[in-house]
Amino acid sequence: MGAVQLTGVRKFFGAQEVIKGIDLTVADGELVVFVGPSGCGKSTLLRMIAGLEDVDFGAVEIAGVDVTELAPAKRGVAMVFQNYALYPHMSAYDNLAYGLRRAGLPRAEVDARVQETAALLQITELLPRRPKAMSGGQRQRVAIGRAIVRKPDVFLFDEPLSNLDAALRVEMRSQIARLHHDLAATMIFVTHDQVEAMTLADRIVVLNAGRVEQVGTPREVYHRPANLFVAGFIGSPAMNLLPATAEGGALTLAWGSRVPWPRPLPQGPVTLGLRPDRLSLVPPEAAIASGAVSLVEHLGDESILHVRLDGRVSLTLKLGGDVATRLGDTVHVGCDLTGACLFGADGRNLAE
Numbered sequence: 001m002g003a004v005q006l007t008g009v010r011k012f013f014g015a016q017e018v019i020k021g022i023d024l025t026v027a028d029g030e031l032v033v034f035v036g037p038s039g040c041g042k043s044t045l046l047r048m049i050a051g052l053e054d055v056d057f058g059a060v061e062i063a064g065v066d067v068t069e070l071a072p073a074k075r076g077v078a079m080v081f082q083n084y085a086l087y088p089h090m091s092a093y094d095n096l097a098y099g100l101r102r103a104g105l106p107r108a109e110v111d112a113r114v115q116e117t118a119a120l121l122q123i124t125e126l127l128p129r130r131p132k133a134m135s136g137g138q139r140q141r142v143a144i145g146r147a148i149v150r151k152p153d154v155f156l157f158d159e160p161l162s163n164l165d166a167a168l169r170v171e172m173r174s175q176i177a178r179l180h181h182d183l184a185a186t187m188i189f190v191t192h193d194q195v196e197a198m199t200l201a202d203r204i205v206v207l208n209a210g211r212v213e214q215v216g217t218p219r220e221v222y223h224r225p226a227n228l229f230v231a232g233f234i235g236s237p238a239m240n241l242l243p244a245t246a247e248g249g250a251l252t253l254a255w256g257s258r259v260p261w262p263r264p265l266p267q268g269p270v271t272l273g274l275r276p277d278r279l280s281l282v283p284p285e286a287a288i289a290s291g292a293v294s295l296v297e298h299l300g301d302e303s304i305l306h307v308r309l310d311g312r313v314s315l316t317l318k319l320g321g322d323v324a325t326r327l328g329d330t331v332h333v334g335c336d337l338t339g340a341c342l343f344g345a346d347g348r349n350l351a352e
């Protein structure tokens with residue numbers, strides 16, 4: 001397997017710069033997930049690593065070798081696509097064996113690799129079938145097997161689970177996590193699904209408009225977001241971001257409530273970040289805000305409550321179990337500052 005090193009990587013489509021000078025190291029055996037909104041450049045960056053997009057400036061190294069100018073087939077990578085990309089006229093066996101045969105491997109070695117990979121993915125019984133006779137999850141496992149059988153230095157996944165239903169996504173997430181553990185492989189995984197990112201990644205790379213906003217473990221990007229963009233993007237429901245003014249050891253929120261702050265404060269405009277599970281319904285005298293319920297989402301063991309304070313500010317609360325509150329009710333909201341974030345006027349986390 002091999003590490004991946006990106007140095008000053010940039011990409012233009014015409015006059016539009018879409019990847020803006022990215023420096024990144026993916027360690028040998030690490031599973032790194034690229035996340036970000038649509039159009040942020042995550043799939044383009046993955047394709048640049050694969051050699052499917054040219055690198056206009058900068059360098060890509062894989063396993064210590066500069067591969068910036070190498071063809072995709074010579075980079076030691078294997079890619080799994082969103083649309084499976086299986087040959088429809090071939091059986092699963094032949095789909096797995098095709099690349100090995102093209103490489104000139106002996107028939108016995110081709111068969112041994114195919115059988116080994118099929119056993120690893122528990123798809124041996126699928127080997128005689130063509131793709132049209134498989135479910136979506138089975139096709140995706142064959143597509144993953146086609147990457148594994150090549151024994152590449154690096155596995156690249158471009159939103160491979162987005163075409164699957166919810167139950168299959170959960171199953172395939174666990175399959176990929178198990179494969180990463182069993183193969184000790186270097187993997188880079190692109191997704192827009194935060195659950196996939198949080199559950200699979202050793203580290204997450206948060207991308208925005210062609211730039212890296214933060215690199216860290218799932219816990220780091222969730223609990224210590226580097227800036228307002230990461231705070232608002234990571235987490236479902238998203239973090240509550242409340243405009244405030246820091247003065248005299250406390251925060252004055254936009255609607256006038258004052259919240260004592262336990263750490264030293266820079267004076268001036270700030271943004272208070274509170275996760276939805278840090279807010280609760282309280283008596284009026286303990287509240288930092290009061291407003292009308294605009295939406296209640298009952299999710300079984302928890303409920304998501306949306307509270308409108310005025311035309312500009314709303315709060316999202318994550319509460320345990322069912323709540324009796326109904327649409328339009330006036331409620332009073334309190335906060336627990338444990339794990340709260342504070343962002344300066346420049347949007348950076350003041351704890352960083």
